[in-house]
Amino acid sequence: MATIKDVAISAGVSLATVSRVVNNGPKVGEKTRQHVKKVMQELGYRPNANARALVTQKNAALGVVVAELRDPFFAMLAHGVETVARNNNVQILLSAGSIEERTELKAIETLMEYRVDAMVVHSKTLDDTTLINFAAQIPGFVLINRYIAQIANRCVWLDNVTGGRLMAEYALSQGHRQLAVISSDYHIDDPNERLEGIRQAIDAAGLKLDECMIGYASPDQEGGMQAMRNVLSASTDFSAVLAYNDAMAAGAMTLLQDRCIDVPKQVSVIGYDDVILAQYCRPKLTTLRYPIEAMAAKAAELAIHYAAGNQPQDNVTFKYTPTIVKRDSLVRR
Amino acid sequence: MATIKDVAISAGVSLATVSRVVNNGPKVGEKTRQHVKKVMQELGYRPNANARALVTQKNAALGVVVAELRDPFFAMLAHGVETVARNNNVQILLSAGSIEERTELKAIETLMEYRVDAMVVHSKTLDDTTLINFAAQIPGFVLINRYIAQIANRCVWLDNVTGGRLMAEYALSQGHRQLAVISSDYHIDDPNERLEGIRQAIDAAGLKLDECMIGYASPDQEGGMQAMRNVLSASTDFSAVLAYNDAMAAGAMTLLQDRCIDVPKQVSVIGYDDVILAQYCRPKLTTLRYPIEAMAAKAAELAIHYAAGNQPQDNVTFKYTPTIVKRDSLVRR
DNA sequence: TTGTATGCGTTATCAT
DNA sequence: ATGATAACGCATACAA
Numbered sequence: 001m002a003t004i005k006d007v008a009i010s011a012g013v014s015l016a017t018v019s020r021v022v023n024n025g026p027k028v029g030e031k032t033r034q035h036v037k038k039v040m041q042e043l044g045y046r047p048n049a050n051a052r053a054l055v056t057q058k059n060a061a062l063g064v065v066v067a068e069l070r071d072p073f074f075a076m077l078a079h080g081v082e083t084v085a086r087n088n089n090v091q092i093l094l095s096a097g098s099i100e101e102r103t104e105l106k107a108i109e110t111l112m113e114y115r116v117d118a119m120v121v122h123s124k125t126l127d128d129t130t131l132i133n134f135a136a137q138i139p140g141f142v143l144i145n146r147y148i149a150q151i152a153n154r155c156v157w158l159d160n161v162t163g164g165r166l167m168a169e170y171a172l173s174q175g176h177r178q179l180a181v182i183s184s185d186y187h188i189d190d191p192n193e194r195l196e197g198i199r200q201a202i203d204a205a206g207l208k209l210d211e212c213m214i215g216y217a218s219p220d221q222e223g224g225m226q227a228m229r230n231v232l233s234a235s236t237d238f239s240a241v242l243a244y245n246d247a248m249a250a251g252a253m254t255l256l257q258d259r260c261i262d263v264p265k266q267v268s269v270i271g272y273d274d275v276i277l278a279q280y281c282r283p284k285l286t287t288l289r290y291p292i293e294a295m296a297a298k299a300a301e302l303a304i305h306y307a308a309g310n311q312p313q314d315n316v317t318f319k320y321t322p323t324i325v326k327r328d329s330l331v332r333r
Numbered sequence: 334m335a336t337i338k339d340v341a342i343s344a345g346v347s348l349a350t351v352s353r354v355v356n357n358g359p360k361v362g363e364k365t366r367q368h369v370k371k372v373m374q375e376l377g378y379r380p381n382a383n384a385r386a387l388v389t390q391k392n393a394a395l396g397v398v399v400a401e402l403r404d405p406f407f408a409m410l411a412h413g414v415e416t417v418a419r420n421n422n423v424q425i426l427l428s429a430g431s432i433e434e435r436t437e438l439k440a441i442e443t444l445m446e447y448r449v450d451a452m453v454v455h456s457k458t459l460d461d462t463t464l465i466n467f468a469a470q471i472p473g474f475v476l477i478n479r480y481i482a483q484i485a486n487r488c489v490w491l492d493n494v495t496g497g498r499l500m501a502e503y504a505l506s507q508g509h510r511q512l513a514v515i516s517s518d519y520h521i522d523d524p525n526e527r528l529e530g531i532r533q534a535i536d537a538a539g540l541k542l543d544e545c546m547i548g549y550a551s552p553d554q555e556g557g558m559q560a561m562r563n564v565l566s567a568s569t570d571f572s573a574v575l576a577y578n579d580a581m582a583a584g585a586m587t588l589l590q591d592r593c594i595d596v597p598k599q600v601s602v603i604g605y606d607d608v609i610l611a612q613y614c615r616p617k618l619t620t621l622r623y624p625i626e627a628m629a630a631k632a633a634e635l636a637i638h639y640a641a642g643n644q645p646q647d648n649v650t651f652k653y654t655p656t657i658v659k660r661d662s663l664v665r666r
Numbered sequence: 667t668t669g670t671a672t673g674c675g676t677t678a679t680c681a682t
Numbered sequence: 683a684t685g686a687t688a689a690c691g692c693a694t695a696c697a698a
Contacts, residue, residue, distance in 0.1 A: 005692095047691085221613070
């Protein structure tokens with residue numbers, strides 16, 4: 001593959017001149033510029049991004065760490081980042097790491113080896129200290145979907161407590177008095193936060209959420225069925241189900257329907273996230289919109305901005321609040 | 334960030350020795366090896382992947398080009414590649430390019446600038462010549478979801494004609510005599526190939542597929558509704574709908590249901606791809622399984638294998654055939 | 667406006 | 683077993 005040197009020789013100019021042309025640098029005669037460009041064309045010259053990153057001490061790429069690409073949620077996240085990357089003419093270096101501490105760590109470390117200084121990270125398993133450390137080393141380190149007070153200005157996150165509260169309040173406002181909850185058994189903050197919000201709303205309404213009305217399982221369709229089964233075996237005395245996410249909600253609906261319990265006539269269901277599936281399943285899912293794509297875009301912009309040398313402001317953070325999307329799975333009782 | 338030089342000085346050894354330790358090279362005393370490792374730890378040393386790629390003339394990363402991450406299909410593709418990448422301890426460089434010629438080209442070019450020599454490319458818009466050219470330049474260039482005779486041994490693709498034939502044959506075998514088709518209006522080969530297979534099966538059964546029974550629209554849910562609407566306005570004389578993909582199938586089902594046409598009692602629907610949505614929508618979608626994840630994994634392995642210097646064999650190609658997945662959206666008539 | 671020279675962090679070759 | 687040194691391709695400070 002042709003190098004800058006080849007171009008220089010072939011064009012009869014110096015390395016420096018070619019370099020200037022490549023980078024649209026100033027101080028180069030229009031005539032030579034055209035000539036050099038032509039030679040570049042002929043030789044099929046492409047700048048070596050590695051050499052460039054080495055000498056400039058910065059990598060133009062934008063690093064992204066996600067847990068699991070297959071999950072539509074992360075796909076949307078990646079897409080949000082991708083849009084911004086393209087607009088900024090920046091390449092994405094993507095590292096998927098599954099929800100395991102080891103691989104998540106490794107994903108970030110690999111990105112560091114490429115010296116990417118802009119990075120959007122989705123990490124649920126690494127502890128605060130580790131993340132704060134990374135932030136100290138990488139100027140454009142931005143967390144998505146997580147809040148850490150010490151680096152609040154690098155966090156783009158969703159207010160899950162409010163989200164939980166909203167979904168419960170909405171169900172209550174529609175006349176439901178007996179609520180069941182199906183939650184995730186992953187040991188991360190999100191389920192707890194959403195649950196806390198739900199409890200707040202129920203308490204505020206002067207009602208009680210019995211422990212046996214909460215089912216825990218993996219946060220997917222299968223888990224939704226499982227958790228729903230568990231709750232049903234304890235009690236059938238509820239008119240609405242609040243799910244941890246849309247996948248669980250869909251699973252719960254499937255199970256209810258399999259048992260000839262009509263959704264939403266007999267039991268209403270509400271999801272969380274508003275992934276594509278929410279529009280596809282029957283009945284269409286009433287859910288909480290998690291604006292992950294917009295958030296991801298924001299995170300990417302932030303990462304690029306910080307990496308460019310702009311100092312993060314103090315006392316800011318990027319909090320988003322979910323909103324109710326009314327569809328067909330929850331009706332007034 | 335600490336360099337190999339810093340480590341060498343701090344450890345009181347030469348650059349070469351440190352380099353050997355880093356790369357687990359031979360010929361280095363166990364004592365010094367331990368010592369150097371310790372210093373590396375202390376200094377938080379991380380090899381610079383850019384410098385490494387520069388001097389070795391090869392990038393350990395695996396490049397991936399996809400059209401649109403948000404699409405669950407590509408998400409699965411990416412996931413298949415990702416699994417292999419992780420097993421081979423290789424980083425993914427992902428370039429999403431949307432289905433436009435310009436961006437697809439740019440995606441590949443950017444990857445080339447990083448000198449990645451293993452590359453899994455999903456391209457529908459670039460012409461054969463361009464792709465063959467890339468293949469000539471990049472040892473580990475592998476196409477997924479496309480077949481080009483001249484570089485057959487670098488193609489991992491699906492037999493879409495057979496796929497189309499299978500879906501039609503299945504519908505026919507279930508007693509359906511009047512078939513409607515909703516297809517994609519994108520100008521790529523896939524829709525035509527699938528349509529051709531469908532025609533083959535219908536011809537073989539001694540039946541005819543009238544042009545007005547084919548609706549064209551964008552290959553998503555919205556398009557599925559649109560195409561279904563078009564067909565319905567021309568004729569209601571069909572008992573089964575063959576869709577270009579699951580998203581269109583889901584859209585078609587929605588429209589039918591909105592018009593109080595029961596699926597599958599009155600009209601059966603069959604999809605293509607078997608993305609997650611096929612299991613979520615109601616009724617669950619009978620569809621053709623497109624083993625994209627396995628294919629992507631294969632492509633990634635191939636790319637890494639070729640990039641490592643192994644010559645592609647002559648006279649081989651990697652063809653996959655879809656299989657029917659029977660669920661609830663198609664019933665015997 | 668153009669050219670020369672230096673160094674970025676590594677690997678690899680050749681000595682020792 | 684270890685060290686000195688020359689590339690790798692490029693950007694840039696400095697000279698001309």
